[in-house]
Amino acid sequence: MANFKGHALPGSFFLLFGIWWSVKYPLRYFSEKVNKKSHRNHCFQRLDVIEGVVKIIFALIGMLAEQFVPDGPHLYLYSGEERSWVKLMNWQHTTMYLFYGLSGVVDVLTYSPLKVPLGLDRLMLSVAVFVEGFLFYYHVLHRPMLDKHIHSLLLIAVFGGAFSILLEVFLRDNIVLELFRASLTILQGTWFWQIGFVLFPPRGGPAWNEDDHDNIMFVTMCFFWHYAAAILIMIANYALTYCCIQRCKRNNGEIDIGLEVRKQKSDKSSHVALLNGSDEE
Amino acid sequence: MANFKGHALPGSFFLLFGIWWSVKYPLRYFSEKVNKKSHRNHCFQRLDVIEGVVKIIFALIGMLAEQFVPDGPHLYLYSGEERSWVKLMNWQHTTMYLFYGLSGVVDVLTYSPLKVPLGLDRLMLSVAVFVEGFLFYYHVLHRPMLDKHIHSLLLIAVFGGAFSILLEVFLRDNIVLELFRASLTILQGTWFWQIGFVLFPPRGGPAWNEDDHDNIMFVTMCFFWHYAAAILIMIANYALTYCCIQRCKRNNGEIDIGLEVRKQKSDKSSHVALLNGSDEE
Amino acid sequence: MANFKGHALPGSFFLLFGIWWSVKYPLRYFSEKVNKKSHRNHCFQRLDVIEGVVKIIFALIGMLAEQFVPDGPHLYLYSGEERSWVKLMNWQHTTMYLFYGLSGVVDVLTYSPLKVPLGLDRLMLSVAVFVEGFLFYYHVLHRPMLDKHIHSLLLIAVFGGAFSILLEVFLRDNIVLELFRASLTILQGTWFWQIGFVLFPPRGGPAWNEDDHDNIMFVTMCFFWHYAAAILIMIANYALTYCCIQRCKRNNGEIDIGLEVRKQKSDKSSHVALLNGSDEE
């Protein structure tokens, strides 16, 4: 759907996931510092399965929306009479959603009796993001300058995210990579909304001049402001989670344990989880 | 051979290898979970040697076919009378096959008394895929738009595969990378067939309009549908292998051993082989 | 500020940091070889916090200078009367400084009670450098040839640095990466000055012919001479630090300890800190 709603829908999906991750990963990080790893692990595994199911649901909503909006293809791909393809734009969007759905399926399979090897879920998510990136890349080759530019900025977030998730295949449960993924997902979400506002100004606002070079420059800058905002959201959520955990600890009388936290080398190949001092309150 | 058969031949080679790998690697993965590593290792080493020999045979078939088809160069490279090169297209294809042959040779040498260092076989395979990629890249620079585009999509699979195999030099026997390699090889195989059908429609079907932008868009999307299909094939083969192994275990009374599987950190630098729970049936 | 001072200011900031790092990291490297790691660690942690604060101050100076120079935008972004953006160039530079400021904030947070995971400070620095790179990339697309070329050379240093810092997320405290970062930062510093001298010749010197191909060739070469000079500065500072440490050791009677230095495998995933022989004087 090349209209405002067609950008707001995926934007909202990404935003929801990004903000959820910006809370979930600090939560797991802090709880691992306090408790033993195995204890809450089971709980977070269940969350991963639920995430997979939500991904599948979101992907189905997106696919159905792209196919069955009034001006959609209604599952027709080729029109025999006119000898031409039907609404390829909607079909391409459907394809993007399809891969996110597949990623959700692999997420669920990972914790099923099939025991898909760990890491395949991250690989499949990375593939889904790469597919989104490649489809957008070929998607916007023959568009007006501003349209092209605003989508090519999106590609920075998309390919950055895809490579970062690819690293997670090998450095699973690396808090730095997970927070980076969350921040890029929030960026994608807000930028989809921004694209909607720029290309399809709602409420009859003035259209943007698509060939004005100043608009291009502003949009470039605006993209990075979005990322700065995403980082501030991440820091705020991180701090909030920290405060919640601290309050919980005080109420649950877990303070004693908290003071004993030692250096945990959870991952030898990255120094990220290193905890250099004692846990002060 | 710039015709249908010239694309179907390598397509079949890739498809055979891809599907074989999509069975072999889950098989090894499950058998390692049950038995001790060293036990079946010898068996899989022998398979590697056989694979190398098959690679050499396939490469020879390809090279001979490219040279000795009726309109081939028959090993003539330069025609002195006309002062021009002879059938360079066929020679380029011959070169691609040559490197896959060399990769087969290194595979065989790895398990010969020469004891070529482990990892060189993967490096050589990666080089062969890179060479294919570079040759295709320069190959299609001056072609019609659809021809160029359909081959450039192939490059995504080729370079993706080459980088993935390069990683295997350092992360050998990583099941995630091996399954990824298998999926990209299946993709290459089916896509070669698709290229053949699009550029040389068999049985006198209608030719594709090579400059229609809608065709380009459809082909882009179609490429990723092929990959979605490759992923489904992978999942199906994985599940089939799982069922076979489960049935074998029940018959062989190896259930007791199966229940004792512990966390095996086979590779410290990747967390892939981590087995988080007990082996349920 | 598209003038000489607008290039000299960031050039000086980079130069200061680069030279400081070219002294700090050898110092830490030698002191770690002599003493136990934990001993001086605390001291270097405090330095990291101070560095963060200095980064914030430099970023604020840069942002204020870009906004409030006489021909700056004075915080106005959009002029309603003229229906046009105000001084976008200055706003873009402000954005670059903003991300370095954010990097400083994360540096400080890393050692605050919040306990931001280690590695995020490096990631944020890397993001700041990437943002600088992307902004410059889009910044110079429509400029004269020499201007474009001289900035695109800068991008080699910028993206090289960004990737190198990204590696430090996973290989923290790797002396080789840190020295590489220092050398590229010095290069950025001197090159900003060079850009200022070439594009805005001070004291009424002759302007450079922006379309002369020989000028382009010279500038390319000159860029690598700057890097050669940066390497020589690094070697000199390294040697000076070595001599100082040696003299300190002799005065403090730490010679005995120095002779006992053994192989320290501080980081298993890199062989950098390997000390192969005994410490000779």
Place this chain on the structure above:
Amino acid sequence: MANFKGHALPGSFFLLFGIWWSVKYPLRYFSEKVNKKSHRNHCFQRLDVIEGVVKIIFALIGMLAEQFVPDGPHLYLYSGEERSWVKLMNWQHTTMYLFYGLSGVVDVLTYSPLKVPLGLDRLMLSVAVFVEGFLFYYHVLHRPMLDKHIHSLLLIAVFGGAFSILLEVFLRDNIVLELFRASLTILQGTWFWQIGFVLFPPRGGPAWNEDDHDNIMFVTMCFFWHYAAAILIMIANYALTYCCIQRCKRNNGEIDIGLEVRKQKSDKSSHVALLNGSDEE
């Protein structure tokens, strides 16, 4: 020197180093399998210093040749009268040699009392190769098609080598990477000779048509034939070294030791040095 000798000189340098490495690294690999690591290590360290010195000498020869050939710049950079740069081509080549010289200097410093951290020598070599690559990249932008293409193929070997050496910073003494480096260096060497023969046909042979597309296609293919040849040279040298070592062992009565070789995990982060079976003769 844009003539035949100007390409033959660096070609010979690269060829010498490539062939030397293709003997040295298998030699070290086999001797490590037989003896304890520390024993022959000292000997190979001395070789590294000698290599460094040879690099410096080669770089000096190259620089002097570029400056003082009859039509060279004789160290003049800017001609005040004509207000133009003097022989920038030769100056660019001088710059390339300069970085290889610096790499030699760091090689020597690594084993000097200064104790430059291990890994910096590889980094500096990688930087030298990158500088060569970037200079060539900008060097050939405005040349005839064949000239441009034949140099751009060289860039594959150059950047491939640069990245491979960069990996060696972190995976030092990895036999696979070292053999790969050797093969790419041989390729560079033979390709420089090929460039000389194509662009400056010696003995008054016929000039190549620089705009014939068939020539481009042949040259592309020829490049990969050179690499196939380089691989065959590598295999031959590897086999020869293996035979020599085997004969030495028999003569020196070291057979007993040879039979006891066990699995040596010399490098945990790569599985390369794994020796899976017993050493058969």
